[in-house]
Amino acid sequence: MVFSDWRQEPTTSDALQMDGWTWQGTIPWIKPASRPRKGGFKQSAEFITWGVKGTLNNSRDLYLPGHFTASQPRKDRVHITQKPLEIMQQLVQICPENGVVLDPFTGSGSTGVAALREGWRFVGIELSPHYAEIAEQRLRAELTQDDFVLAGPEA
Numbered sequence: 604m605v606f607s608d609w610r611q612e613p614t615t616s617d618a619l620q621m622d623g624w625t626w627q628g629t630i631p632w633i634k635p636a637s638r639p640r641k642g643g644f645k646q647s648a649e650f651i652t653w654g655v656k657g658t659l660n661n662s663r664d665l666y667l668p669g670h671f672t673a674s675q676p677r678k679d680r681v682h683i684t685q686k687p688l689e690i691m692q693q694l695v696q697i698c699p700e701n702g703v704v705l706d707p708f709t710g711s712g713s714t715g716v717a718a719l720r721e722g723w724r725f726v727g728i729e730l731s732p733h734y735a736e737i738a739e740q741r742l743r744a745e746l747t748q749d750d751f752v753l754a755g756p757e758a
């Protein structure tokens with residue numbers, strides 16, 4: 604799954620397919636709390652382009668939404684592009700049973716928190732030491748000490 608706004612949306616599905624994924628759809632995420640836009644239409648949507656390697660496993664008893672409406676509350680926001688957990692907890696459901704959720708751009712760790720809450724294992728990668736620290740704290744809060752493995756230069 605790849606999040607993008609309207610600017611990257613036309614090329615995201617091409618990039619996904621060029622990398623060997625089978626494009627399965629684009630899910631609109633409506634953000635009611637987005638800023639008004641003077642002189643034009645409000646930019647209140649992001650797009651979640653999703654695909655699978657090979658073919659979709661349609662034997663699972665899994666029915667997920669085709670769109671989302673949610674805003675990340677400002678008071679709880681620790682990353683400028685932080686994703687609402689209510690959305691992420693739905694998105695991680697597509698991970699195959701016994702699979703591992705990977706977020707190579709982890710930011711504040713919302714994908715990881717959602718994955719752990721929903722019972723998946725998680726691997727996160729984050730460039731910024733500041734956000735890696737925030738993500739680590741959020742993930743630790745979801746786990747017991749025995750569950751947690753930290754890898755990397757500072758580990």
Ligand SMILES: C[S@@+](CC[C@H](N)C(=O)[O-])C[C@H]1O[C@@H](n2cnc3c(N)ncnc32)[C@H](O)[C@@H]1O
Binds near residue numbers: 682707713714
């Ligand atoms: C859109 S934000 C992710 C926000 C996250 N979903 C959340 O809810 O907090 C993308 C993150 O990717 C990180 N990033 C950018 N380039 C990266 C790279 N090459 N490797 C790992 N992380 C990277 C940025 O530092 C940023 O925190």
